[in-house]
Amino acid sequence: MIVELGHYALVLALALSLVLTVIPAWGAHTRDAALMGVARPAAFAMLFFTAASFVALAAAYVGSDFSVLNVFQNSHSAKPLAYKISGVWSNHEGSMLLWVLILAIFAGLVAWRGAAMPRRLLSYVLSVQGAIAAAFFLFILLTSNPFARVMPAPFEGEGLNPLLQDPGLAIHPPLLYLGYVGFSVAFSFAVGALLEGRIDAVWARFVRPWTLLAWAFLTLGIAMGSYWAYYELGWGGWWFWDPVENASLMPWLAGTALVHSIVVMEKRDALKVWTILLSILAFSLSLIGTFLVRSGVLTSVHSFASDPARGVFILCILVFFIGGGLTLFAWRAPVLRQGGLFAPVSREGALVLNNLFLAAACAAVFIGTLYPLALEAVTGAKISVGPPFFEATFLPLIVPLLLLVPVGQTLAWKRGDLLGVLQRLSAAFGLAFVGTIIVFATTRGGPVAAPLGVGLGFWLILGSLSEITSRSHRRGASVLTVLRRAAGLPRAAWGSAIAHAGVGVTVIGIAATAWGVERIATLKPGEQIALGPYQVTLEGVVPRNGPDYREVAALMVVRDGDRVIGRVEPGKRTFIARTTATSEAGLLTVGLGQIYASVAEVGAADGSAGVRLYWKPWVLLIWLGSVAMAAGGVLSLSDRRARVAAPARRAVPAAVPAE
Structure with missing residues (x-):
């Protein structure tokens, strides 16, 4: 019913x-x-x-x-x-x-x-x-x-x-x-x-x-x-x-x-x-x-539709609305009235x-x-x-855009002073440059572009911070006054700064993937393999049962020298209803990085397991930056000016004729 x-x-x-x-x-x-x-x-x-x-x-x-x-x-x-x-x-x-x-x-x-x-x-x-x-x-x-x-x-x-x-x-x-x-x-x-x-x-x-x-x-x-x-x-x-x-x-x-x-x-x-x-x-x-996901034109885990009638129907919806x-x-x-004018060098530009x-x-x-x-x-x-x-095609367009973001968000409305903006951003640029040099000096391997990518991320974060400090700081003002002025800035200003900084955090996480380490091996119980700065040891292979599946898991312990820092337990699951198998990755978070393990084969007669291991430094920054971007949008949304209706325009009074 x-x-x-x-x-x-x-x-x-x-x-x-x-x-x-x-x-x-x-x-x-x-x-x-x-x-x-x-x-x-x-x-x-x-x-x-x-x-x-x-x-x-x-x-x-x-x-x-x-x-x-x-x-x-x-x-x-x-x-x-x-x-x-x-x-x-x-x-x-x-x-x-x-x-x-x-x-x-x-x-x-x-x-x-x-x-x-x-x-x-x-x-x-x-x-x-x-x-x-x-x-x-x-x-x-x-x-x-x-x-x-x-x-x-x-x-x-x-x-x-x-x-x-x-x-x-x-x-x-x-x-x-x-x-x-x-x-x-x-x-x-x-x-x-x-x-x-x-x-x-x-x-x-x-x-x-x-x-x-x-x-x-x-x-x-x-x-x-x-x-x-x-x-x-x-x-x-x-x-x-x-x-x-x-x-x-x-x-x-x-x-x-x-x-x-x-x-x-x-x-x-x-x-x-x-x-x-x-x-x-x-x-x-x-x-x-x-349309791409629901029409069946793509073969993907996302594509649920395979009936051509559905694809044609969605295509008709696309044609009608688009x-x-x-x-x-x-x-x-063409009948819409054009808006205000602005100089090319301005925030609008x-x-x-x-x-x-x-x-x-x-x-x-x-x-x-x-x-x-x-x-x-x-x-x-x-x-x-x-x-x-x-x-x-995509990266050559996005990288110049990211380089210009701190400059654009610092320019004044209608007409900006480019030289003055560059002077205000000089400290942020200098710190980002020093950070890039430090990354160059302390990392080994990976493409040259990786430290530059990290430096670009620093530039975005420090540029966003510079926007807040430049609006809050006044010469001779006390630290308490500066903090009070910063707290009094509109939420939209803070939201914009946090969102742009989140882009920088994500860029750093993406660049850091260049220093990841991958190892593929077949391990027997007790055998150890080096993975970047860590050592991973296979303890054994064990069967386990879930609510609607059976699993064979590889139990691994991760050490940093002689110190155990955690365990990863990748496995193979067989689901009873569909009798299909899936691989379940094992993850161990170490700071902002992760040790990632998956298995190709488990349960051999000698207890060995074929494993694929990764060390991914700073990888969590990719998603933490995305969360910061969304948080910046929500913070801007909470600004009272974005939640209240715009005031109605006042009527222009008619001219009073002279007596």
């Missing part, structure tokens, strides 16, 4: 999304207040029924209702409760229901926070949100129904894909979808502004929090996905330029440019057309990422340059990801575009 109610709730959510699409938009077009008043209740109702549908599917998973085909194919009665819950979105149908639930949540939040917005703009924004939701509700109901029954009901399910039976499944997809779908709000605001024919600093004030929120979630989602692949797949790497990874990187790059562009528009009422275009492109790239958004932009953008670098980098990733697919579709030829292409 709960399953049928969930299906019925999904149909009602579709009906409400159609109401939300049509009635408020017509009301905004005709300036009918009663019709525009339908927008907020319809958004709340759509959220309620979408949530009810999702809860019904979750209840079927928790209760192991194998009469539901989706549950039968992706669950098992012996599966731990946590994985039963996260298993709801471990498959194509459930993940699309989560996608549309998050969309409904954002629509509901916009309706809740939209009381202070101009009514016409709010009506257009919620109408576009309703149209996006309607398209995906139709997709789910017509091609990907999560409530389809199987008769007779099987006694037991097939179980979850072993690679997905991990805490990462509970964290990574929701965070990623919050980022993907969050950009739909910026898209809706852009379409609303184009339909209304008005875009100004008030518009930027309303859209900025949603963009920051989506960007922060997407940053965390990408970082979590990277760390999950790092420890789960047993490859020992953190990024592989896989098309699915690139599918999330592209909207992140466009979203980063959008965040900076909105700042210029809010501060200086400039870059209006560019901001609208980026709002459309960020969500368009999110839709393209959804094509429609860009067509509307081409038609209406630096942000424009920042956006150009990011857009070019995004284009490079886009071409490298989609060109092989397009070529195969047109000619049937198959080519592979791998890391060499992206390193040759």
Whole structure:
């Protein structure tokens, strides 16, 4: 009964999304207040029924209702409760229901926070949100129904894909979808502004929090996905330029440019057309990422769909929203009033340059990801575009951008003093240079670019710190006064500095991978192998049983000289339901580095194990920096100026005629 109610709730959510699409938009077009008043209740109702549908599917998973085909194919009665819950979105149908639930949540939040917005703009924004939701509700109901029954009901399910039976499944997809779908709000605001024919600093004030929120979630989602692949797949790497990874990187790059562009528009009422275009492109790239993963054109652990009808349906959604958004932009953008002027050497000019670098980098990733697919579709030829292409095209664009970030964030608005900025940054540059020399002197091996990369990271961190100190310090001021002034700076200033410093932390972690050590060996119990500054000894191979799997683990002890610093226990797991084996990496964190171990073969007659060992210095900085970036975005979001509505413009009083 709960399953049928969930299906019925999904149909009602579709009906409400159609109401939300049509009635408020017509009301905004005709300036009918009663019709525009339908927008907020319809958004709340759509959220309620979408949530009810999702809860019904979750209840079927928790209760192991194998009469539901989706549950039968992706669950098992012996599966731990946590994985039963996260298993709801471990498959194509459930993940699309989560996608549309998050969309409904954002629509509901916009309706809740939209009381202070101009009514016409709010009506257009919620109408576009309703149209996006309607398209995906139709997709789910017509091609990907999560409530389809199987008769007779099987006694037991097939179980979850072993690679997905991990805490990462509970964290990574929701965070990623919050980022993907969050950009739909910026898209809706852009379409609303184009339909209304008005875009100004008030518009930027309303859209900025949603963009920051989506960007922060997407940053965390990408970082979590990277760390999950790092420890789960047993490859020992953190990024592989896989098309699915690139599918999330592209909207992140466009979203980063959008965040900076909105700042210029809010501060200086400039870059209006560019901001609208980026709002459309960020969500368009999110839709393209959804298409790549859900259409079946890619063979990946992420790709759940293999039905061509699904791919065609999603492609139609892409054509309608991306094509429609860009067509509307081409038609209406010329009527938008241009904003304020600024000198090339200014913070606005630096942000424009920042956006150009990011857009070019995004284009490079886009071409490298989609060109092989397009070529195969047109000619049937198959080519592979791998890391060499992206390193040759992406890095030359990103490195100059990172070098310019501290300079850009220190320049004044409207007209900057480049020489004065360089003087203020001289201490940061000097310290970064000294740090680079020290790294050169104290490291051995690895490419020459590695210490330079660490120095670039130092430059970003110290440059961000310099921005805070330059705004807080005054000649002759006491330390207490400086600290008080720093604490009194807007949260947005602190958020920007922390986010930029987080980029520097990540850059240092990436550069440090060059000094990693890899060893491959077959060890017998008691044998020892050197791994960088440490020694790893195999103690033995033991069998273990989990809730729904059997495991053979290699027990290893790690020593630093004569001192034991920890243990790693990589293994091979065989899951009972699917009779498939997975490799489980063993990790030991030492400071900011990690010892990483995986096994190729275990359980030989002599007790030996084939192992692959890595020493990865500073590797945790890659993900800690990403967390700092997202934290900076959230801190900026908490700034009161980003949470309150922009004040209404005062009416200009009419001139009083002379008597």
